[in-house]
Amino acid sequence: MAFLTIACPCLFGLESVLSGEVKRMGGQDVEVTDGRVCFKGNPRMIARANVLLRTAERVLIVVGGFRAETFQDLFEGVYHLPWENFIGSKDAFPVKGWSLNSKLRSVPDCQSIIKKAIAKRLGEHYGAAWLEESGPVHQIQFSLMRDVASIMIDTSGSGLHKRGYRPTANVAPIKETLAAGIADLARVRENTLLVDPFCGSGTLLIEGATKALRIAPGLRRRFSAEHWGLIPQEDWQEERRASFELVRRSGTFRALGSDIDSASVDLTLDNAERAGIRSKISCHTENVKNFVPPEEPFVLITNPPYGERMLTVEQAEELYRVMGQAFEPGEGRSYYVISPHEQFERLFGRAASRRRKLYNGNIKCTLYMFF
Numbered sequence: 001m002a003f004l005t006i007a008c009p010c011l012f013g014l015e016s017v018l019s020g021e022v023k024r025m026g027g028q029d030v031e032v033t034d035g036r037v038c039f040k041g042n043p044r045m046i047a048r049a050n051v052l053l054r055t056a057e058r059v060l061i062v063v064g065g066f067r068a069e070t071f072q073d074l075f076e077g078v079y080h081l082p083w084e085n086f087i088g089s090k091d092a093f094p095v096k097g098w099s100l101n102s103k104l105r106s107v108p109d110c111q112s113i114i115k116k117a118i119a120k121r122l123g124e125h126y127g128a129a130w131l132e133e134s135g136p137v138h139q140i141q142f143s144l145m146r147d148v149a150s151i152m153i154d155t156s157g158s159g160l161h162k163r164g165y166r167p168t169a170n171v172a173p174i175k176e177t178l179a180a181g182i183a184d185l186a187r188v189r190e191n192t193l194l195v196d197p198f199c200g201s202g203t204l205l206i207e208g209a210t211k212a213l214r215i216a217p218g219l220r221r222r223f224s225a226e227h228w229g230l231i232p233q234e235d236w237q238e239e240r241r242a243s244f245e246l247v248r249r250s251g252t253f254r255a256l257g258s259d260i261d262s263a264s265v266d267l268t269l270d271n272a273e274r275a276g277i278r279s280k281i282s283c284h285t286e287n288v289k290n291f292v293p294p295e296e297p298f299v300l301i302t303n304p305p306y307g308e309r310m311l312t313v314e315q316a317e318e319l320y321r322v323m324g325q326a327f328e329p330g331e332g333r334s335y336y337v338i339s340p341h342e343q344f345e346r347l348f349g350r351a352a353s354r355r356r357k358l359y360n361g362n363i364k365c366t367l368y369m370f371f
């Protein structure tokens with residue numbers, strides 16, 4: 001099959017991080033829009049993207065795009081796409097999607113029109129009056145944005161943030177893809193000493209460690225498209241083997257975690273074990289007010305309580321003052337704190353060297369960077 005257009009949605013604010021990842025893995029004609037990165041690649045690139053990308057939410061094949069102001073436009077546009085190249089005669093193809101600022105506003109109606117158009121095309125192609133849909137699932141995902149339809153197939157299955165190492169988390173965990181983006185922005189490397197004094201379930205430390213050791217995020221999980229005929233099994237095996245060979249355990253990377261809650265410390269260590277980086281991490285129970293910066297150069301990345309799911313706003317504000325005292329500036333020290341509090345710098349007591357808007361779920365946050 002010729003080159004495909006591949007789209008990877010990401011959290012708002014991480015587009016440049018994801019586009020860097022896509023370019024490094026060999027994606028071509030990379031285009032960045034709000035919350036998504038598109039590129040061209042052969043079918044094998046789908047396997048590579050699913051296994052390697054740390055900040056993508058999923059990997060989608062863009063089957064086509066067109067203007068759709070009426071249900072007739074939508075039906076015709078979908079019907080004329082080459083569905084038989086992707087979906088076999090017995091495969092299932094559920095449809096979901098969303099519509100924004102478009103004349104076609106009813107998502108259930110769009111779903112059923114798209115379903116009918118694909119079924120008509122496949123029925124004619126396979127000479128079947130009825131499609132049994134008992135085979136592998138090809139989740140169709142559509143978007144309608146200002147009357148332009150984009151019709152895609154999801155190759156990932158469950159979201160790519162599900163790495164497999166965090167079956168349980170504490171009450172306010174950070175999403176793995178966001179943690180990976182922060183580790184990228186903080187330039188975590190194979191010789192970094194990485195610190196998180198609010199480690200919770202350990203996500204930032206684990207994402208930092210797997211990045212430093214080049215452990216691919218998708219090594220331990222399966223993807224929808226593995227059950228399709230589109231990408232040969234050997235390609236998946238080859239991509240997993242190649243990513244396995246990239247792993248580097250020889251660097252001096254170390255992760256130091258702490259948390260006031262001893263159950264969180266245990267959780268961090270259990271998750272680190274599952275992620276294959278237990279030997280690189282140590283963790284203990286401690287209140288941040290007793291934080292002592294390590295002697296050697298370090299990178300601290302952290303996600304303190306926001307006063308929403310954990311603590312009151314006043315308690316969170318008091319904690320930011322304590323952090324300002326404890327996180328002493330100095331040569332070789334950098335601090336990265338993600339918070340939605342607009343007055344964070346005032347409470348912390350220092351102006352950030354840089355700031356970046358990032359979304360933690362639907363909470364608008366800023367990553368405050370102090371070098």
Ligand SMILES: C[S@@+](CC[C@H](N)C(=O)[O-])C[C@H]1O[C@@H](n2cnc3c(N)ncnc32)[C@H](O)[C@@H]1O
Nearest residue numbers: 172173174198200201203259260261287288303
């Ligand atoms: C937002 S959660 C961190 C979540 C973490 N990034 C994760 O992915 O699971 C904040 C953490 O700060 C801890 N915490 C609250 N007050 C603290 C304090 N004074 N000192 C140290 N840790 C504290 C909580 O126990 C909680 O685990």
